[in-house]
Amino acid sequence: MRALTKITASLLGAGAVAAAGALAYARWVERLRIEVRRMSAEVDAPGLPADGLRILHMSDMHFAGKGQIERWKIEHTLNLLAGEEIDLLLVTGDLIHDDGGLPAALELLARLPQPRLGAYACLGNHDYASYSWLGPARVAWREAEPGQELRDASVRTFEMMTRVFRNDKLYLGQEHNDISVLKRALAKQGVTVLDNSSVRVTDGDTDVWLAGVDDLMEGTPDIDAALADAPPYDSGALRILLFHNPDHMLDERLHGFDLAFGGHVHGGQVLIPLLGALHTQGTHIPRRRTHGWFMYGRTQTYIGRGLGEGVRLRFNCRPEVALLEITPSTLDRQPLAVATSHPRVATNGTGAQPARAG
Numbered sequence: 001m002r003a004l005t006k007i008t009a010s011l012l013g014a015g016a017v018a019a020a021g022a023l024a025y026a027r028w029v030e031r032l033r034i035e036v037r038r039m040s041a042e043v044d045a046p047g048l049p050a051d052g053l054r055i056l057h058m059s060d061m062h063f064a065g066k067g068q069i070e071r072w073k074i075e076h077t078l079n080l081l082a083g084e085e086i087d088l089l090l091v092t093g094d095l096i097h098d099d100g101g102l103p104a105a106l107e108l109l110a111r112l113p114q115p116r117l118g119a120y121a122c123l124g125n126h127d128y129a130s131y132s133w134l135g136p137a138r139v140a141w142r143e144a145e146p147g148q149e150l151r152d153a154s155v156r157t158f159e160m161m162t163r164v165f166r167n168d169k170l171y172l173g174q175e176h177n178d179i180s181v182l183k184r185a186l187a188k189q190g191v192t193v194l195d196n197s198s199v200r201v202t203d204g205d206t207d208v209w210l211a212g213v214d215d216l217m218e219g220t221p222d223i224d225a226a227l228a229d230a231p232p233y234d235s236g237a238l239r240i241l242l243f244h245n246p247d248h249m250l251d252e253r254l255h256g257f258d259l260a261f262g263g264h265v266h267g268g269q270v271l272i273p274l275l276g277a278l279h280t281q282g283t284h285i286p287r288r289r290t291h292g293w294f295m296y297g298r299t300q301t302y303i304g305r306g307l308g309e310g311v312r313l314r315f316n317c318r319p320e321v322a323l324l325e326i327t328p329s330t331l332d333r334q335p336l337a338v339a340t341s342h343p344r345v346a347t348n349g350t351g352a353q354p355a356r357a358g
């Protein structure tokens, strides 16, 4: 009996040590193991030059005022990307975790290899608001009837925790960031914010149309406005969409792009073997396939793992930046399945289907 107790105690002790080690690794090691994902894709668009385009996609940097690891990430990222030639820099939101992270975000953007055809961004929920796990309890406490503060705060906290385990959307909004300061700073840095708007970039035989939609949770998305200046399909312009939250792509009006880029899910951050991601931000993205390439209508869509974190943990899900080389398709140009001069009509409405594993 005594031997059994000893074995049980040893197993529990070993389990506790392993759990503590995994937590320490997730908190302080994997978050710094940044990966540059190098990929190539073929796109059929006459506006794509014969020698292709190199796109750097970054998302969800989540720079915070006191985030020392995030500061270290700047140097790691710059080392990894030193000397790269980039045509387009695309940033899909959550540049900051809170207002205090703005200088770090700007520093990274300023020191990156500068893109030949410019830098473009859309906004994410964290660009608008900083969140706190105690936020819902604080709000409930503030709004409670006198004497009911503790009960209401506890109920709200329990409800939020059940949302975590159900993989449901979380609403933790507490403080609003100064979005106008962020927008002005990005403009000064030379980053064009596509905030329900678009821009057409031409240079020699290059013709690229980029559109961006505002964030689903904290912004005011207006897809019609984002598509208002869409060039006709027969212009041959390469059509690129920027969004933050993948749930945007459930709207068929966005299925007529050649390429789309997004983030928000952070790859799930903590990936458990067999189970997959602990949490996917309540989006339609499946737990076991939280990043990589997806197909929405005719739009090849890349959803990145992001460079930063909301909850400061990563396990089995390294932070990343993505370098994508796109080249003209070697296949004959296919006529669109649905004749249209406006991307609001999807060329097929099959919804989200994996294109290839990320």
Ligand SMILES: [Fe+2]
Pocket (backbone or CB within 6 Å): 060, 062, 094, 124, 126, 264, 265, 266, 306, 310
């Ligand atoms: Fe994020």
